[in-house]
Amino acid sequence: DTAVSQTPKYLVTQMGNDKSIKCEQNLGHDTMYWYKQDSKKFLKIMFSYNNKELIINETVPNRFSPKSPDKAHLNLHINSLELGDSAVYFCASSTRQGTYEQYFGPGTRLTVT
């Protein structure tokens, strides 16, 4: 059973379009994250939600809007896509107690043309 799942796995779209990536976890965790990994493999946190509330919002263009309908889901909507948005986006989850070990999803490779 997949612990953290993301859809779609690949997303190819044109500049200016709006797209969404979905994430679901079945681990019972209360905290979920979105990370962006660029072509150099650098991993940067974008957002973090705890019990559906935003707790971390790094410097990210406001074209990116996360939405957490419940503790098990954290979706990422991107408006007016730009070439520089091309990257792999990883969702992750953890608990806010203990060691905060994170479990990552398989990633969504976004290509903006």
Next chain:
Amino acid sequence: AQSVSQHNHHVILSEAASLELGCNYSYGGTVNLFWYVQYPGQHLQLLLKYFSGDPLVKGIKGFEAEFIKSKFSFNLRKPSVQWSDTAEYFCAVNTNAGKSTFGDGTTLTVKP
């Protein structure tokens, strides 16, 4: 603000060589420390973690790491690498506030 520094960006080793990847962090409070591994084309997965107790922690696949508080370091080691260890390795720090910071990663290439 906390930060994580991984000194080696790209390491190339032959099979059976010993490995040590450096990781230093900056944060004055209590931290949890992690090493994650990302095999080619895959997602990140936990290699090992430290949160308290014995500063020498053992992880999967023969990896270990040592937390040296005085040096703010958490270096990853393996006595004998294999070709299958070729991957990207990330050091990460979590504070009690739940904020995670990842290093820039080290690409390990093991030649058969």
